[in-house]
Amino acid sequence: MTEPVITLLIGTGIILLGIVSFLPEKGLVARMRRTKTISKRVLIEDALKHLYNCEYNSVSCTLDSVAGKLSISEDEAAELITKLEDMGLLISHHETLQLSSEGRSYALRIIRIHRLWEKYLADETGVDERDWHHSAEEFEHKLTASDADLLAAQIGNPVFDPHGDPIPSTEGILPDKTGKPLTDLKFGEFANIIHIEDEPDSIYQQLVAEGLYPGMQVRMMESNKERIRFTANGEECVLAPLFAKNITVEPIKFEKVVEGKFKNLSSLKIGERGRVLGISKALRGQQRRRLMDLGVVPGTDIVAEIKGAFGDPTAYRIKGASIALRKKLAERIYLVPESEGIN
Numbered sequence: 001m002t003e004p005v006i007t008l009l010i011g012t013g014i015i016l017l018g019i020v021s022f023l024p025e026k027g028l029v030a031r032m033r034r035t036k037t038i039s040k041r042v043l044i045e046d047a048l049k050h051l052y053n054c055e056y057n058s059v060s061c062t063l064d065s066v067a068g069k070l071s072i073s074e075d076e077a078a079e080l081i082t083k084l085e086d087m088g089l090l091i092s093h094h095e096t097l098q099l100s101s102e103g104r105s106y107a108l109r110i111i112r113i114h115r116l117w118e119k120y121l122a123d124e125t126g127v128d129e130r131d132w133h134h135s136a137e138e139f140e141h142k143l144t145a146s147d148a149d150l151l152a153a154q155i156g157n158p159v160f161d162p163h164g165d166p167i168p169s170t171e172g173i174l175p176d177k178t179g180k181p182l183t184d185l186k187f188g189e190f191a192n193i194i195h196i197e198d199e200p201d202s203i204y205q206q207l208v209a210e211g212l213y214p215g216m217q218v219r220m221m222e223s224n225k226e227r228i229r230f231t232a233n234g235e236e237c238v239l240a241p242l243f244a245k246n247i248t249v250e251p252i253k254f255e256k257v258v259e260g261k262f263k264n265l266s267s268l269k270i271g272e273r274g275r276v277l278g279i280s281k282a283l284r285g286q287q288r289r290r291l292m293d294l295g296v297v298p299g300t301d302i303v304a305e306i307k308g309a310f311g312d313p314t315a316y317r318i319k320g321a322s323i324a325l326r327k328k329l330a331e332r333i334y335l336v337p338e339s340e341g342i343n
Contacts, residue, residue, distance in 0.1 A: 042141050045110050046070055047080055048089065051099050052107035056177060061097045108172040113148045114140040115161035115168075120151060122162035123285045130208055132162065133198040145170075162284065164195030164214035164248070182239075182247040183228055185220040191249035192217055193232070203246050210237055213282040218249060265316070266330035268304040274335035276300045283332050295319040296333060 050069045054061035067077035081097065084090035089103030099107060117136040121127045127135065143151070149170060152158070160166055168174045179194045193216045198204045212232060221236070222229035228244040230237055268274050276298055279288060295318045296302075303317040313324040325333075 043070060043072070043080055044084065044087075044089075045106075045141060047084060048099070048103055048107035049110055049114075051090070051097060052104060052111065055099060055104075056174075062095055063097070066097070105172050108168040108174065109145055109148075110140050112168040112170075112172075113143050113145075115165055116148055116151050116155070116158070117143070118161045118163070119158045119167070120155055121285075123155060126286045129162070129282075130205055133201070133204070160214075162214070163198050164193070179248040179250045182218065182220075182230070182244045182249050183223065183241050185218070185223065185230070185249060185251065187220055187223065189220050189251055190217065190253075191219075191251045193247055194250045195248035197246040197248075203243050206243060207239075207246065210239070211235075211282065212237070212247065215281045217252075263335045264331045265302060265325070265333040265335060266314075266327050268302070268316075268335075270304050270307060273301060273303045276302060277334045277336045280332035280334065283329075287329070291329075291333070294321070294323055302335075 047066055047070060050066060051061050054065065063074060063077050063081060066072075066081065067074050070077065070080075072080070081090060081092065084103065085092060089100055089106060091098045091100050114136045117139045118132045121132045121135060122129065152167075152170075158167055166175050182191075182193075185191055193212065193214050195214060196204070196207055196212060210232075216232045219231045220228075221231060225241065228239050228241055263274065265274060265276075276296055278298055279291060279296065283291070300318060304314055305317050305322060306315040308314065308324070311327075313326045314330065315322050315324050316330075
């Protein structure tokens with residue numbers, strides 16, 4: 001190929017690239033501009049959420065807290081705060097930042113979408129609970145208020161998300177905060193978990209790994225600067241105070257009937273039989289419905305038949321059919337205590 005031909009091809013390629021890049025709607029430059037615009041909107045909405053959460057939790061919000069929460073520099077945070085003020089969404093008093101009524105309404109719309117999406121994932125899909133928050137962080141910026149209303153109607157207009165957070169109404173009404181940190185419980189006190197904070201993610205992941213969820217009954221056994229020791233539905237749990245503060249509880253005066261330290265389906269040895277008492281509230285949505293469709297309901301007898309080659313899953317005989325369940329799932333199926341026996 002001669003040099004003039006190569007030069008011509010290169011020149012043609014540059015011209016074509018230029019045409020593609022500068023197409024009005026689909027060109028690369030147009031895409032870059034849209035991405036930049038979306039990124040700015042996401043920062044604005046994330047900042048409004050942070051400001052509202054500070055207000056809801058009675059914590060002062062400052063330029064430093066905005067920069068830290070959004071992982072941006074102080075200069076970028078200052079520019080963002082100025083932008084919010086210009087938009088009429090924020091009022092600053094010396095070093096303290098406060099939402100305007102318009103800013104508060106905007107923040108509540110984003111929070112409503114976030115919590116509705118988490119509720120949808122929890123009850124209508126098989127998405128792992130560790131991924132609910134990350135997915136909602138993305139979709140809160142994509143769905144409109146109308147989309148949120150349709151989603152709410154589809155899932156029964158829920159009042160709380162799966163973490164126990166109240167879901168703002170279409171009018172932006174949110175109930176006052178209730179309960180207190182688990183760390184405030186005194187020795188011997190009983191309480192119900194009503195909320196598990198999903199931020200920061202590292203702490204939330206650990207709380208999920210411990211099997212904790214809203215609705216569990218707890219009893220304080222030991223509380224000091226080194227550790228918080230308590231029972232949750234009869235199972236002993238030990239957490240660092242920093243982690244325990246992310247659990248909100250509602251004290252109760254008398255112990256209620258709880259799932260207790262019952263035998264889990266996963267504890268059955270091959271050939272052993274058990275009777276279903278119930279399914280943990282931590283199992284939601286499609287997984288829960290699938291188990292119930294398979295006959296895992298109170299009163300059903302189950303026999304452990306065969307273990308997998310590596311010990312997991314295990315095949316169980318339920319109502320004449322053999323089904324394989326992973327240990328993680330079988331741990332959340334409770335059996336009648338041995339003291340009650342099986343007729």
